[in-house]
Amino acid sequence: MSVVHPSPTGLQPILKPQAHHAPGNFFTKYIFSTDHKIIAIQFLFTTLLMLIVGGALALAVRWQLAFPWESMPIVGPWLFSAEAGQISPEFYTMLFTMHATVMIFLVIIPILAGTFGNLLIPLMIGADDMAFPKLNMLSYWFIWPAIICFGMSFAYAGGPAAGWTAYPVLADLPQAAPGSGTAQTLWLLGVTFVGFSSMMGSINYMTTIINMRAPGMTFFRLPLTIWGLFITAILQAFALPVLTAGGFMQVTDRLLGTCFFYPSGLIINNADPTIGGGQPLLWQHLFWFYSHPAVYIMLLPVMGMISDMLSCMVRKPIFGYRPMIFSMSAIASLGFIVWGHHMFTSGMNPAVGMAFMVATMMIALPSAVKTFNWTATVWGGKVEFNTVTLNCIGFLSMFVVGGLSGIFMAAIPVDVYFHDTYFIVAHFHYVLFGATLFGVFAGIHFWFPKMFGRMMNEKLGKTHFLLTFIGANGTFFPMHFLGMQGMPRRYADPYLHGYLEHLLPMNQFMTISAILMGSAQILLFINIFYSMFFGPKAGRNPWNATTLEWTAPSPPPHGNFDEPPIVFHGPNEYAVHNGDKDFLLQTEKECEPPKPSDTEPENNTDNDQETSS
């Protein structure tokens, strides 16, 4: 596949993909493309499409909570004609299951690794493509069988109804959840396909980053975006096989009666399945061993991207480049030993819970350090409030809320009360919607010119941000209060219970906010499609940024760079004196040392030897 070339400067060997032929026809250029940039765009449009689907499902869930058992307007009669447009409790279960499934497996994971990973890794490290371009193409195309499986399970086979966590026995025994027979099996198959896709991606990213860096691009000169993606790829490579194994066991349980996950002596639907000998807790361990790291898979790339974008937007080097890398690594390694914090009430040995609790408390630390470093990056900067900046700040403020609510739940006695209530839902929406999606929005606006050669519209972008931020806080913040009042998650009708009766108005307020937030996304889509064709043309480096992708034409041609770039220093040299510019591209050699007046005295003994060229 690949051949090793000695690098021109002799700095290090680079692994080059065998020069692939320039794309010939429409098919090889846009459909079965092996060009990482086209694959990134394919991922982008696919995940945005899925964002619409996932969003629509969310609005249906919210509709039920605001107007329980009332016919859904417009779509209701058409979707569920049998129930006069009303959502049945069975269907409600399927709605939130599929909402989470789509958002996690088809939106957030593929948009980060698939879109940004593909687009940025070769460009930022100065490679002409991924190490394995064909594998890369496959990783995109494996999303489609997943979409088809999920779609079929939902539309034709009754719908999986066991939540995205698929806890046995409910998910494991076809009789346990009426209607979920084949659907649940298809769902598991879909998850496996997503797993294959991610696995292919992560192998490719690791290989590419390790082997194909441009001469001079040492590990400690990699942009933090690449660090985020790199650590994510490692996480994925270690965690995914466990989920795949678990999923496989669940499939054999369902189809062959292997009983890994359910014990003997159950009475389900008034019948005794007669077989057993398994243990439902086993699934939870396997599942969270993957899915806890997975929540960081959904966040670390954004953390990296935010670092680079924020630094560019405030025209300052990132504060504490190395600590940022170490804290990401700490999050990743601690991330493997805290899965048990999802299981404090599960019946797992409570003494083990203590160890998980201490580890969980400690994982809050690197997250806190990162937050302080970002804030310090803004401090003393030159801020221009464009769409990218706004979304970065949106990320920061949402992430703080999500991180702090994590501390409540890390405290086991408090978590016991909050577990499986809306407090949890608030926590992970602040992190996953609030932080991740705002990071993604920032990333789309920031790298759009590189993808399409045109700028996005600022007015539309700002309005989109404004409405989304208001809508998100209006939707997710009150969830903390619902949780405090003890409203369990996944309830089709909480008002049935006396102590929750009074929560209807609060839920209605949240639903209205959610509708606002959902509608705001129309602006994003208009902006993307309009700007793709009619936006003002962007030059190579519209943001005056420093990393390698901005030295390539926008959009970069097949093979990326005019000539192989050579790197001379770290990734965020802003606020420097470089002629009439305040930034230094990684490929630029000349660097007047910054004037002493601009440098803080403590800085001399600092950790960035690589800045002196």
Next chain:
Amino acid sequence: MGKGWCLFFLFWPVAAVVSCAMAPMVGWSFPYDNAQAASNLGIRIDGLFYLILFVTAVVFVGTQAVLVYALWRGSSNRDERATYTHGNHKLELIWSIIPGVILLFLALYQMNLWADFRIKKYFPEAAVKAPIAEVTARQFEWRFRYPAIGKELQPKPQSDDLYSVNELHVPFGKPVMIQLRSEDVQHSFFLPALRIKQDALPGLQIPVWFEANKEGVYDLVCAELCGWGHYKMKAHVIVESEADYQNYLKNLTQQQFYDGLGKIAANENDSESEATEK
């Protein structure tokens, strides 16, 4: 324009803090009109909650204020260049160590509470010796099995056991323990007023203890997705005085073993069929 955005970003933390401060007054806090937890352990849990709330509130207000201030200054920065710095070791050490110490303190501080709550060695002895009932969750109801008056709960159902559905009676002012089971899928025994939650796992019997400190009727709900009827596992826990509780058991016995002739038929071998729930 920049200043406008700064104010926009300032608005949210202020709104968050104000709404949290308001929460207990407008009934957005713990259930039953923000009443204290109905168990002593629950009161300690609430204490831990408020401690963490205090710590996080300080951190939240602090970080947001600094962020907005930095943005404010940055947006009026007319200098040619921003400050050139790659970081500051001392500062970073300080802001790693201080939160580290606080987090470690929180972790160690709650160990006792957790041990008292869930680790069987620390359970009150009296409660462990005499579990008052076996609670069986099933799609979609709660079933309770009490031992006959004066007897102890046996692991296997006995012919003179007492049964009820969706209504658990317990005496207040003394620690009680239940044995939690599930007959089909996973459920979760959630008593918000007492801050108690424990998953019911098929195949396991999990002991749960609590001590209610107030009379009252409390909602018992299911907190683990257990199928389409998850939301309607509606039951009540009735906390009453010891005397009322004994009365209740007596009535239950009478109802259950009434043989149609006005005699109580408990302890007779043929009572099994009546003892089973209809």
